[in-house]
Amino acid sequence: MSNVFELTNVYKTYKNDGKEFEALKDVSLEVREGEIFGIIGMSGAGKSTLVRTLNRLEEVTSGSVKFYDKDLASLKARELREVRHSISMIFQGFNLVNQRTVLSNAEQPLKIAGVPRKERKEKARQMLEIVGLLDKQDVFPARLSGGQKQRVAIARALAADPKVLLCDEATSALDPKITGEILDLLKKINLERKLTIVIITHEMSVVEKICDRVAIIDDGSLAEVGDVKDVFSNPKSNAAKKLVFPSNPFDPSDPSGRIVRIVFDGTHSSEPFIANLVEKTGLKVNILSANTRSVGGIGYGQMIVELPESSEDQKTIIDFFTEGGLNVTEVEHHE
C-alpha cells in the first residue's frame, strides 16, 4: 500500500504582532491509502493547522508535505488547484453557499473542474443519492438541519472523485446521534469507494468508532501515532494517556496507600480477574473507577484501584495482575 500523504519534519510558525508562535513542531507522519486516519488533540493543539497543510491551505514554514510523492510546496498555483480536485474537504461549519440550491452546491467542484452542465448535474445527483438527500436537491441550505447540511457537504466533497477526504471537526457541531450517522456514512464511503479519509477531531469517541490509525497532537507536536487499538490499549505518551484514560480524581484513603491503573484489552476483558484475585490471594482491592470501550469490536478497559496498606500485599496483588498479562501502572495523586 502506498502513502497518500507523507509529512516530514513539518514546522509551522505564525508571526503575530512581532511574536512568534509555533503551531506545528517537527511533525512527521504518513497517511496510507484506503485507511481512515484520525488526528486528535485538545483545541489549540494545532490539528486544524495540520490538516490545512495537507491541501496547502496553510503553507508550511519548513519540512515537506507530499501527496502521492509530490511535494505540495513545489507546485505552482495552477498545479496546486489541479491537485486540490483530488483532495476534498468538509468543515465543522459546513460552508455551503446559502444562496444556491443543494444541487448547485453539490455541483461546485465539477463546475470548477470545467465539467459540462448536463454531466455535472447528473454526477451531483448521484452524490446526493449516496448521502440520501436527492429529494432535497432544489432546497436551499437554510432549510436543512445540521446533519443534512453536512451530508450535502459530503456529497459536494465526493463529486469530483477525490482520492482523499479531509474532515475538519466535521461532526463537532452535531449532536451524538447525528454524529453517529455521519460517521457511519463516512465509513461506508471509505469501504465502498476505497476513499482515504483523514479526520480531525477532539472527540475520542469519533476515533474509536471509525479510525484505523490515529495521531495524537499535543501542543503542536506529534505525541504518538499508531493503530487505534494499540494506542488505546497501551498509550505511551502523556498526551495519549490523558485522552484515553479519564483522570483520577481520588486520593488514597491512607497516606501510605497506593493507587494503580490496570489496563486490559480484548483477551482479558472477559475474565473476572478481580474475583480471581480475591479467590486466589484473599486480598481485596478498592475499585475507584472503571470503564471499557469497544474499538473495532474488541473491548478495551481500564480500572483504577486502591491497594491495601501493607507493601507486601501490594506486591502480591501487582504480581498477580502482571502475571495474568495485565498492564499495571502507578497513578499519581491528582494526575
Added chain:
Amino acid sequence: MSEYIRQAILSGILETFEMTFFASLFSYIVGMPLGVILYATSKGRLLENRIVNAVIGFIVNVTRSLPFLILLVLLIPFTRFVVGSSIGTVASIVPLTVGAIPIVARMVESSLNEVNPGIIEAATSMGASPVYTIIHFIIPEATPSLLQGGAINVATVLGYSAMAGVIGGGGLGAIALQYGYYRYQKDVLWTTVTLLIIMVMLIQEIGIRLSKKTRKV
C-alpha cells in the same frame, strides 16, 4: 399652481429619474469593480495587496469626504470636457456618477466582507482560483446584501440629484430651488419635496423587496 409649473414638475420627475438611473448605473459600472478590488486586496483576503488597497482606498476616501456641492463645482471643467456642457440633466449625470462611485465602492466592499470566510476556504479547497471564488462564491453569497446596499445608493444619488439644481442641473431639485426657494412659491416647494420623498421611498421599497426575494437564509 399654473399649468406651466405643472408641466415643469412633470418633466422634472422624468429628469430626476433619468439622472438617478444613469448616474446609478455608471457609478455601479465603476464602483462595483472598485469595491471588489478593495475587498479582495485587503489584509488576509484572496488577493491581498497593500499598495493597490492603499491607493484605491485613499482615492475613495478623498472623493467621499468632499461635500457633494463642492464636488459639483470642482467637476465643472471635467463635466464640460465629457459632455460638452456643464448645465442640464445630462451634464448633472457626470458629477453624480463621480460622487456616487466611492460610496458604491465602500458599500460593495462591506457587503462582501459579510460573507462567511469558511465559504472562501471551501472554494479554495475545491481548487477554485481567487477570481473564480469571487465571481462564483462570494458575489452570489453577498447578493441580498448587495441589493440592499444598491437601494441605499440609488436613494443617495436621487438626493444628490436635487442638489445638482444649484449649478444648473435639471430635475425636481432645480424646480424646488427656482420656484420654491428663489420665488417663494411654497406650494411648488412642498410638492417637489413630497415627490422626492415618495421617489426615495419607492426605491427603498423595491430594493428591500428584491433583497428579501433573493435572500435564502
